[in-house]
Structure formats: C-alpha cells, structure tokens
Amino acid sequence: MQPLLDLSRLISSTGRAALSGLDRVELAYARHCAAMPEQERCFVARSPWGPFSLLPDRLALPLVAQWEALTRGEAAARPLKALGLAARAWLMSGLGVLPLHRRLRGMPGATLLVVAHQSLAESAPIAALKRRGARFIPIIHDLIPITYPEYSRPRQIALHVRRLANVSALADAVLTDCEAVRADVLGYFGGLGREMPPVVAAPLGFDLPPLRSIPDGPVPERPYFVTLGTIEPRKNHLLLLNLWRDLAERLGPQAPRLVILGRRGWQNETVFRLLDRVPAFPGLVEERRDATDADVAFTLRHARALLFPSFAEGYGIPLIEALSLGTPAICADIPSLREVGKGVPEFISPLDGVGWRDAVLDYSRPDSPARQAQIARIAGFLQPRWDQHFNALQQAVARISTRSSDNTTASVAVQSAGMR
Incomplete structure (x- = not known):
C-alpha cells in the first residue's frame, strides 16, 4: 500500500491549537506515514476549490511535528497557526492538484486514506483520484447523526447520510473503530439494500502523554x-x-x-x-x-x-x-x-x-x-496499540487486492468463454 493521507482535519484544527479525538487519530496516521520512505507515500488535503491537492513534505512534516510537540506540552500555538496558514495558502493556490496527479502515475498501490468524516461529504474529489488508479479506504467512526438524530443538528444528519452514500459508492474497503460500529454500518446499508465493500473493525490505538510531561x-x-x-x-x-x-x-x-x-x-x-x-x-x-x-x-x-x-x-x-x-x-x-x-x-x-x-x-x-x-x-486490561490497528488496515488492503485479482480472473474467463 502507498498511502495518500488526507490531512484536511489537522490543518483546519490549527486555529484552536487543541486536539480532539478525531484529530488524534489523524495525527497517529500522519506519524505512521511520515516514517515511510517519501516515494512510498504522500500527504494530501482538500483545496477550497474542491479537488484533493498534494501537500508537500516541507509543509506537511513540520505541521505533524508541531502537533506532536504540542501533545508533549513542548510547542506554543503561534508556530502551529503559522503552519496552518501556510498550508491553507498552498491549498488555495491550487498548485498541488496537477503534481498529485503526476505522483499517482508512479504509485501503483496508491490508496486514499480519509480518517476524518469531513472529507467524505463530496464524491467528486474522491472519484477524481479513483479514475487515476487510487483506491479509497475511509474510517467510519460512528453513525450517531443517523441512529441518534436527536443529538445532532439537522444539517449534520443530512450531511452524514451523504457521506455514507459516497462511501457505499466509492470505497474499496471501510474501517470502523470497533465491532459495534461495524454492525451499525452493515445494518444501515443492509436496510437500504445497498452493497458494501469489505468492512473491517480495527480498534484505534491510544498514546498516553510522556510520563515526564504529566505534572507531579x-x-x-x-x-x-x-x-x-x-x-x-x-x-x-x-x-x-x-x-x-x-x-x-x-x-x-x-x-x-x-x-x-x-x-x-x-x-x-x-x-x-x-x-x-x-x-x-x-x-x-x-x-x-x-x-x-x-x-x-x-x-x-x-x-x-x-x-x-x-x-x-x-x-x-x-x-x-x-x-x-x-x-x-x-x-x-x-x-x-x-x-x-x-x-x-x-x-x-x-x-x-x-x-x-x-x-x-x-x-x-x-x-x-x-x-x-x-x-x-x-491489571489485566490491554491498552489497544496502533501497530495492531495498522495491521488490520494492511489486511483490509490485502482483501482489496485479492478481490481485484478474483474479479480480473473472472473477467478473463468470461471473455475467453465468449471467444469459443
């Protein structure tokens, strides 16, 4: 797998300089991808004009590093805000769209990873990358706006319905945080009579703050x-x-x-x-x-x-x-x-x-x-680990590859039968 990691949420969160639960998940993914060779991954984000744009390492890596430092209590908010403004300016320029398309030509295993729900609302940017050969794996964290609409704004309910419709139409596999959410996802789409790609429960890891940063x-x-x-x-x-x-x-x-x-x-x-x-x-x-x-x-x-x-x-x-x-x-x-x-x-x-x-x-x-x-x-509680989560992600990618291979074999068989 060669990940295209969407950092849209971490960029949008720089204004408040505090991490929510979903921010932490995206940060864990960013840390994981940053450790990979540059030619094997890239960072992307949604531009204000719609399409996904390449986010150069010179912008993405300092942003990730500053968020990491902030979680350790080592960074002030001002540099983080400046990095966020620089990333937004780059995205507004539109200069990263064509470079991303060129990168995809040399990434046969390109997989768009969308960790936060906010980039799932529009289908066109995702479909554009899929037309260029990228696979698409989102994480669905919950169906709360749909299953408990009384706790959501009306706009959020309609937005989540649209997100899930886009996932159903475009995703090659779906991750959920736990089996309970996986059951909700399968039940929701089953009730609508829609087919779903493989849905894999991959519990999120958790990182405690460094002990030295905890006040004594x-x-x-x-x-x-x-x-x-x-x-x-x-x-x-x-x-x-x-x-x-x-x-x-x-x-x-x-x-x-x-x-x-x-x-x-x-x-x-x-x-x-x-x-x-x-x-x-x-x-x-x-x-x-x-x-x-x-x-x-x-x-x-x-x-x-x-x-x-x-x-x-x-x-x-x-x-x-x-x-x-x-x-x-x-x-x-x-x-x-x-x-x-x-x-x-x-x-x-x-x-x-x-x-x-x-x-x-x-x-x-x-x-x-x-x-x-x-x-x-x-004493017997085992804290969930990120390496276990990313192993589950790799298994989901393997299932995509197996399914694609089976579909190709079936297509060849059908064509051969038609030629006889």
Missing part, C-alpha cells in the same frame, strides 16, 4: 470524579449535574467533587445554565475547558473514577485513557463501551440516576470494595 503536583485530598469530553447532549452531563445537586443537598461540603474536562458544545443550554447558576456548584463542580493532555492525565490518574454516562459513543477514547492510567471507570451500559472496556468498568444504564448516585457514593469511600475490585481487573 500534590494530589488533592478531597475525593473527586472526572468526566471527559465535549459538553453536548448525548454525553449526558445533565444526569451528572442533577446528581451533584442532590449530593450537595445531602452531604454539603462533604460531597465529592466533580471535574468536567471539555469545551462547551451545542444545543445544551440547560446544562450551561446549571453550570453557570446553581449556587451549590462553586467549589463542588469544576469546569475546565482548555486542559492540556498532561493536565488531563494528571487529573484522571488521581480521580476516584471516570464517569462516562453517554447515551451513544462510537468508540470511547476517554475510557481507554482512564483504564490505561489505572483509573476505574463507571460507564453507560452501551455496546461500544462494553466492547472497549472488556469487562473492566462498572456498567450502569444512562437512565438510571439512582444507580449512578449509589456507584458514586460507593467509589468515593476510601475502603470501597467495588473500586478495589475494579482496580484488580484493570
């Missing part, structure tokens, strides 16, 4: 819990805030603390009003919107547990991060988190407020048997 400050004496992720309706912060208001009334200053790590999202005004106005929350509920990777790791490492009451998840990177740090987790009982958690966390229905309250009170005690039992289970 004093551990808070007061027990606290952490929830990690954008504050949006499907994450079910409302359950936690109602629970903490109840704890404040019952226990007063003796209640455990709740630390919310994540930016405010959309369509969640009730939660925002609770965070801003409930008199009991100052000193009890802490909201941190721009925590670094190292700060997140430190906060998670010393928490009584990660709280993850989501109604829907595609994969659940916060769960992997907590368990990799040795921190227990209390999770929503949904298929993707059960698969990722491998039997380690406590699982409770995201609708069971009393169950969540009882679990939080139990885990807040220093002698909690349930927490100690989970810590023992964590």
Whole structure:
C-alpha cells in the first residue's frame, strides 16, 4: 500500500491549537506515514476549490511535528497557526492538484486514506483520484447523526447520510473503530439494500502523554470524579449535574467533587445554565475547558473514577485513557463501551440516576470494595496499540487486492468463454 493521507482535519484544527479525538487519530496516521520512505507515500488535503491537492513534505512534516510537540506540552500555538496558514495558502493556490496527479502515475498501490468524516461529504474529489488508479479506504467512526438524530443538528444528519452514500459508492474497503460500529454500518446499508465493500473493525490505538510531561503536583485530598469530553447532549452531563445537586443537598461540603474536562458544545443550554447558576456548584463542580493532555492525565490518574454516562459513543477514547492510567471507570451500559472496556468498568444504564448516585457514593469511600475490585481487573486490561490497528488496515488492503485479482480472473474467463 502507498498511502495518500488526507490531512484536511489537522490543518483546519490549527486555529484552536487543541486536539480532539478525531484529530488524534489523524495525527497517529500522519506519524505512521511520515516514517515511510517519501516515494512510498504522500500527504494530501482538500483545496477550497474542491479537488484533493498534494501537500508537500516541507509543509506537511513540520505541521505533524508541531502537533506532536504540542501533545508533549513542548510547542506554543503561534508556530502551529503559522503552519496552518501556510498550508491553507498552498491549498488555495491550487498548485498541488496537477503534481498529485503526476505522483499517482508512479504509485501503483496508491490508496486514499480519509480518517476524518469531513472529507467524505463530496464524491467528486474522491472519484477524481479513483479514475487515476487510487483506491479509497475511509474510517467510519460512528453513525450517531443517523441512529441518534436527536443529538445532532439537522444539517449534520443530512450531511452524514451523504457521506455514507459516497462511501457505499466509492470505497474499496471501510474501517470502523470497533465491532459495534461495524454492525451499525452493515445494518444501515443492509436496510437500504445497498452493497458494501469489505468492512473491517480495527480498534484505534491510544498514546498516553510522556510520563515526564504529566505534572507531579500534590494530589488533592478531597475525593473527586472526572468526566471527559465535549459538553453536548448525548454525553449526558445533565444526569451528572442533577446528581451533584442532590449530593450537595445531602452531604454539603462533604460531597465529592466533580471535574468536567471539555469545551462547551451545542444545543445544551440547560446544562450551561446549571453550570453557570446553581449556587451549590462553586467549589463542588469544576469546569475546565482548555486542559492540556498532561493536565488531563494528571487529573484522571488521581480521580476516584471516570464517569462516562453517554447515551451513544462510537468508540470511547476517554475510557481507554482512564483504564490505561489505572483509573476505574463507571460507564453507560452501551455496546461500544462494553466492547472497549472488556469487562473492566462498572456498567450502569444512562437512565438510571439512582444507580449512578449509589456507584458514586460507593467509589468515593476510601475502603470501597467495588473500586478495589475494579482496580484488580484493570491489571489485566490491554491498552489497544496502533501497530495492531495498522495491521488490520494492511489486511483490509490485502482483501482489496485479492478481490481485484478474483474479479480480473473472472473477467478473463468470461471473455475467453465468449471467444469459443
């Protein structure tokens, strides 16, 4: 395989200088491809005018290096923004479109890898590369806008339908983050009566921040819990805030603390009003919107547990991060988190407020048997690795090659039969 890796998302994220979960996946792919010989891979991105453009190494490699440094707490945002502006200027110029087409002539194994959903909405740029011999493998991270439309904007629902239609029409193989999403993808297209290319579940790897970058400050004496992720309706912060208001009334200053790590999202005004106005929350509920990777790791490492009451998840990177740090987790009982958690966390229905309250009170005690039992289970948790993910990618490529060979053999046989 000779990858054409789409870096459109990493370029678009340079303005905020903070990595989301999908950004981290694209960065892991960029790191993997950057280690390959230059003639065996290239970086691409969508131009504002539509087509994919070659992104020269002189722009792509420093961008990847700066993102890597930022995850280690070693880079300021200004150089990253400058690199993003330089990449956008190159893409706007259109000067990389024809060089990409020329590169494809010498890359018989060229495979367009689209890690983020944003480049899947338009079919023409992908089809243009396929006409020049490239194969196409995207990752589908979830079907949440379709399976849980109540948690998405109407525009996002229609956009995701279009993305999946383009994948069905153009992809040579599809990767998903886990078996639960693979089942959703196959069920969705099966219900529409559409054929699908091979769909392969390839669990994402996870990289902890370097230990030297994690602060070695004093551990808070007061027990606290952490929830990690954008504050949006499907994450079910409302359950936690109602629970903490109840704890404040019952226990007063003796209640455990709740630390919310994540930016405010959309369509969640009730939660925002609770965070801003409930008199009991100052000193009890802490909201941190721009925590670094190292700060997140430190906060998670010393928490009584990660709280993850989501109604829907595609994969659940916060769960992997907590368990990799040795921190227990209390999770929503949904298929993707059960698969990722491998039997380690406590699982409770995201609708069971009393169950969540009882679990939080139990885990807040220093002698909690349930927490100690989970810590023992964590010892057997195997953190997913990127090399395993890329092995699954290579297997998907091999399936494409085998299928293409079989189709060619069948075509020759049909032609031979017609000549007799």
